[in-house]
Amino acid sequence: PGLAGAGRRIALNVNGTLTAAASRCVATIAPSALTVATGENLPALPHLRALAIITATDAELSRLAAFRALDSLAIGHAFTDRGLTDIAALPALRSLELIGAEKVGAGLATLTGIRSLALASMTVQPAQLEAVGALRELRNLDLGTAGIDGGDVAAIRNLKKLASLSVRSDAIPVALAPIGRLRGLRSLSIHGTALDDGPVATLRAWSKKHRHVKVTW
Numbered sequence: 001p002g003l004a005g006a007g008r009r010i011a012l013n014v015n016g017t018l019t020a021a022a023s024r025c026v027a028t029i030a031p032s033a034l035t036v037a038t039g040e041n042l043p044a045l046p047h048l049r050a051l052a053i054i055t056a057t058d059a060e061l062s063r064l065a066a067f068r069a070l071d072s073l074a075i076g077h078a079f080t081d082r083g084l085t086d087i088a089a090l091p092a093l094r095s096l097e098l099i100g101a102e103k104v105g106a107g108l109a110t111l112t113g114i115r116s117l118a119l120a121s122m123t124v125q126p127a128q129l130e131a132v133g134a135l136r137e138l139r140n141l142d143l144g145t146a147g148i149d150g151g152d153v154a155a156i157r158n159l160k161k162l163a164s165l166s167v168r169s170d171a172i173p174v175a176l177a178p179i180g181r182l183r184g185l186r187s188l189s190i191h192g193t194a195l196d197d198g199p200v201a202t203l204r205a206w207s208k209k210h211r212h213v214k215v216t217w
Contacts, residue, residue, distance in 0.1 A: 009033075011050075018042060052097075058083040065088060075102055081107025088113065097142075098122075109134040115202065129155040140164040142159035143171075144191035150174025157181045168192040169217065173202040180210055190217035 039060025108131035144166035
Protein backbone atom coordinates (compact mmCIF):
# COMPACT_ATOMS: atom_id res chain seq x y z
CA PRO A 1 0.00 0.00 0.00
CA GLY A 2 2.88 2.40 0.65
CA LEU A 3 3.85 2.18 -3.01
CA ALA A 4 0.36 2.30 -4.40
CA GLY A 5 -1.33 5.40 -5.74
CA ALA A 6 -1.37 7.55 -8.84
CA GLY A 7 0.76 10.27 -7.29
CA ARG A 8 4.00 8.29 -7.53
CA ARG A 9 5.96 7.96 -10.78
CA ILE A 10 6.99 4.32 -10.94
CA ALA A 11 8.12 2.50 -14.10
CA LEU A 12 8.02 -1.30 -14.24
CA ASN A 13 9.55 -3.65 -16.82
CA VAL A 14 8.22 -7.19 -16.50
CA ASN A 15 10.12 -9.96 -18.28
CA GLY A 16 7.90 -12.79 -19.47
CA THR A 17 4.18 -13.23 -19.01
CA LEU A 18 2.48 -11.89 -15.89
CA THR A 19 1.38 -14.61 -13.48
CA ALA A 20 -1.76 -14.07 -11.43
CA ALA A 21 0.38 -13.26 -8.38
CA ALA A 22 2.56 -10.82 -10.32
CA SER A 23 -0.57 -9.20 -11.71
CA ARG A 24 -1.81 -8.49 -8.19
CA CYS A 25 1.57 -6.98 -7.28
CA VAL A 26 1.49 -4.70 -10.32
CA ALA A 27 -2.02 -3.57 -9.39
CA THR A 28 -0.84 -2.77 -5.86
CA ILE A 29 2.19 -0.81 -7.05
CA ALA A 30 0.03 1.14 -9.55
CA PRO A 31 2.91 2.21 -11.83
CA SER A 32 2.77 5.19 -14.14
CA ALA A 33 4.67 3.29 -16.87
CA LEU A 34 4.71 -0.43 -17.61
CA THR A 35 6.40 -2.73 -20.13
CA VAL A 36 5.24 -6.35 -20.45
CA ALA A 37 5.94 -9.19 -22.87
CA THR A 38 2.24 -9.90 -23.46
CA GLY A 39 -1.06 -8.52 -22.21
CA GLU A 40 -2.01 -11.77 -20.50
CA ASN A 41 -3.17 -11.27 -16.89
CA LEU A 42 -2.70 -7.50 -17.21
CA PRO A 43 -4.64 -5.91 -14.35
CA ALA A 44 -6.87 -2.87 -14.76
CA LEU A 45 -4.64 0.17 -14.18
CA PRO A 46 -6.81 3.29 -14.45
CA HIS A 47 -3.91 5.65 -13.61
CA LEU A 48 -1.31 4.15 -15.97
CA ARG A 49 0.11 6.76 -18.36
CA ALA A 50 2.47 4.70 -20.58
CA LEU A 51 2.23 1.06 -21.63
CA ALA A 52 4.31 -1.17 -23.91
CA ILE A 53 3.18 -4.68 -24.86
CA ILE A 54 5.84 -6.48 -26.89
CA THR A 55 3.36 -8.91 -28.46
CA ALA A 56 -0.26 -7.82 -28.21
CA THR A 57 -3.36 -9.68 -29.42
CA ASP A 58 -6.75 -8.20 -30.27
CA ALA A 59 -8.27 -9.83 -27.20
CA GLU A 60 -5.65 -8.25 -24.93
CA LEU A 61 -6.17 -4.82 -26.49
CA SER A 62 -9.94 -5.09 -25.95
CA ARG A 63 -9.27 -5.22 -22.21
CA LEU A 64 -7.57 -1.81 -22.15
CA ALA A 65 -10.87 0.06 -21.90
CA ALA A 66 -10.28 0.61 -18.18
CA PHE A 67 -6.97 2.40 -18.86
CA ARG A 68 -8.61 5.81 -18.97
CA ALA A 69 -5.43 7.83 -18.28
CA LEU A 70 -3.25 6.05 -20.86
CA ASP A 71 -1.65 8.61 -23.18
CA SER A 72 1.26 6.59 -24.62
CA LEU A 73 1.06 3.06 -26.01
CA ALA A 74 3.51 0.82 -27.88
CA ILE A 75 2.28 -2.55 -29.16
CA GLY A 76 3.80 -5.25 -31.32
CA HIS A 77 3.06 -7.82 -33.96
CA ALA A 78 -0.05 -9.93 -33.24
CA PHE A 79 -2.97 -7.46 -33.48
CA THR A 80 -5.26 -6.55 -36.38
CA ASP A 81 -7.66 -3.72 -37.27
CA ARG A 82 -10.03 -5.04 -34.62
CA GLY A 83 -7.49 -4.23 -31.92
CA LEU A 84 -6.90 -0.76 -33.35
CA THR A 85 -10.62 -0.02 -33.13
CA ASP A 86 -10.54 -0.80 -29.42
CA ILE A 87 -7.53 1.38 -28.63
CA ALA A 88 -8.95 4.22 -30.74
CA ALA A 89 -11.62 4.54 -28.03
CA LEU A 90 -9.10 5.28 -25.27
CA PRO A 91 -9.93 8.90 -24.33
CA ALA A 92 -6.45 10.12 -23.32
CA LEU A 93 -4.33 8.25 -25.89
CA ARG A 94 -2.21 10.64 -27.95
CA SER A 95 1.03 8.75 -28.71
CA LEU A 96 1.08 5.35 -30.42
CA GLU A 97 3.87 3.10 -31.71
CA LEU A 98 2.94 0.09 -33.84
CA ILE A 99 5.75 -2.44 -34.22
CA GLY A 100 5.65 -5.03 -36.98
CA ALA A 101 2.00 -4.20 -37.64
CA GLU A 102 1.76 -6.11 -40.90
CA LYS A 103 -1.85 -7.23 -40.21
CA VAL A 104 -3.45 -3.78 -39.95
CA GLY A 105 -5.02 -1.75 -42.73
CA ALA A 106 -8.03 0.54 -42.83
CA GLY A 107 -8.24 0.39 -39.03
CA LEU A 108 -5.43 2.94 -38.89
CA ALA A 109 -7.95 5.56 -40.00
CA THR A 110 -9.91 5.09 -36.76
CA LEU A 111 -7.05 6.53 -34.68
CA THR A 112 -8.37 10.06 -34.94
CA GLY A 113 -7.29 11.11 -31.44
CA ILE A 114 -3.63 10.26 -32.02
CA ARG A 115 -1.17 13.15 -32.29
CA SER A 116 2.05 11.15 -32.57
CA LEU A 117 2.29 7.90 -34.58
CA ALA A 118 5.25 5.61 -35.24
CA LEU A 119 5.17 2.64 -37.61
CA ALA A 120 8.28 0.58 -36.85
CA SER A 121 9.98 -2.57 -38.15
CA MET A 122 7.50 -3.16 -40.96
CA THR A 123 6.96 -2.55 -44.65
CA VAL A 124 4.21 0.02 -44.97
CA GLN A 125 1.74 -0.81 -47.74
CA PRO A 126 0.03 1.90 -49.85
CA ALA A 127 -3.37 1.16 -48.25
CA GLN A 128 -1.88 1.60 -44.77
CA LEU A 129 -0.37 4.96 -45.69
CA GLU A 130 -3.70 6.02 -47.21
CA ALA A 131 -5.34 5.28 -43.86
CA VAL A 132 -2.68 7.30 -42.03
CA GLY A 133 -3.43 10.15 -44.43
CA ALA A 134 -6.91 10.37 -42.90
CA LEU A 135 -5.52 11.32 -39.46
CA ARG A 136 -5.85 15.07 -39.91
CA GLU A 137 -4.89 15.89 -36.29
CA LEU A 138 -1.54 14.11 -36.55
CA ARG A 139 1.45 16.24 -35.53
CA ASN A 140 4.30 13.72 -35.56
CA LEU A 141 4.80 10.74 -37.88
CA ASP A 142 7.78 8.41 -37.56
CA LEU A 143 8.45 6.07 -40.48
CA GLY A 144 12.20 6.04 -39.81
CA THR A 145 12.47 2.25 -39.42
CA ALA A 146 9.63 1.36 -41.79
CA GLY A 147 10.02 0.42 -45.43
CA ILE A 148 7.98 2.64 -47.74
CA ASP A 149 7.89 3.44 -51.42
CA GLY A 150 8.83 7.10 -51.81
CA GLY A 151 5.95 7.68 -54.21
CA ASP A 152 3.42 6.42 -51.65
CA VAL A 153 4.23 9.37 -49.36
CA ALA A 154 1.80 11.40 -51.47
CA ALA A 155 -0.93 9.70 -49.41
CA ILE A 156 -0.11 11.93 -46.42
CA ARG A 157 0.04 15.21 -48.35
CA ASN A 158 -3.15 16.50 -46.69
CA LEU A 159 -1.85 16.21 -43.12
CA LYS A 160 -1.77 19.99 -42.71
CA LYS A 161 -0.98 19.87 -38.99
CA LEU A 162 1.97 17.50 -39.36
CA ALA A 163 5.02 19.23 -37.88
CA SER A 164 7.57 16.40 -37.68
CA LEU A 165 8.26 13.55 -40.11
CA SER A 166 10.89 10.80 -40.11
CA VAL A 167 11.48 8.59 -43.16
CA ARG A 168 14.06 6.07 -44.31
CA SER A 169 16.80 7.17 -46.65
CA ASP A 170 15.68 4.79 -49.41
CA ALA A 171 12.51 6.90 -49.83
CA ILE A 172 14.67 9.88 -50.85
CA PRO A 173 14.57 11.75 -53.20
CA VAL A 174 11.24 10.44 -54.60
CA ALA A 175 9.36 11.35 -51.43
CA LEU A 176 10.55 14.96 -51.35
CA ALA A 177 7.93 16.35 -53.74
CA PRO A 178 4.90 15.24 -51.68
CA ILE A 179 6.70 16.07 -48.43
CA GLY A 180 7.13 19.61 -49.73
CA ARG A 181 3.32 19.98 -49.79
CA LEU A 182 3.10 19.50 -46.01
CA ARG A 183 2.70 23.19 -45.16
CA GLY A 184 2.91 22.70 -41.40
CA LEU A 185 6.10 20.63 -41.51
CA ARG A 186 8.97 22.00 -39.44
CA SER A 187 11.24 18.95 -39.00
CA LEU A 188 12.30 16.23 -41.46
CA SER A 189 14.61 13.43 -40.31
CA ILE A 190 16.21 10.93 -42.68
CA HIS A 191 17.25 7.57 -41.19
CA GLY A 192 19.05 4.50 -42.47
CA THR A 193 21.96 3.99 -44.81
CA ALA A 194 24.05 6.92 -46.02
CA LEU A 195 22.71 8.77 -49.05
CA ASP A 196 24.65 8.81 -52.32
CA ASP A 197 25.90 12.10 -53.77
CA GLY A 198 22.90 12.48 -56.09
CA PRO A 199 20.18 12.22 -53.43
CA VAL A 200 22.25 14.40 -51.07
CA ALA A 201 22.44 17.15 -53.69
CA THR A 202 18.70 16.89 -54.27
CA LEU A 203 18.03 17.00 -50.54
CA ARG A 204 20.21 20.08 -50.08
CA ALA A 205 18.42 21.87 -52.91
CA TRP A 206 15.07 20.91 -51.39
CA SER A 207 16.21 22.18 -47.99
CA LYS A 208 17.14 25.57 -49.42
CA LYS A 209 13.71 25.85 -51.00
CA HIS A 210 11.98 24.86 -47.75
CA ARG A 211 13.97 26.84 -45.22
CA HIS A 212 11.19 26.60 -42.65
CA VAL A 213 11.91 22.86 -42.37
CA LYS A 214 14.86 21.65 -40.31
CA VAL A 215 16.35 18.71 -42.22
CA THR A 216 18.69 16.16 -40.58
CA TRP A 217 20.28 13.07 -42.11
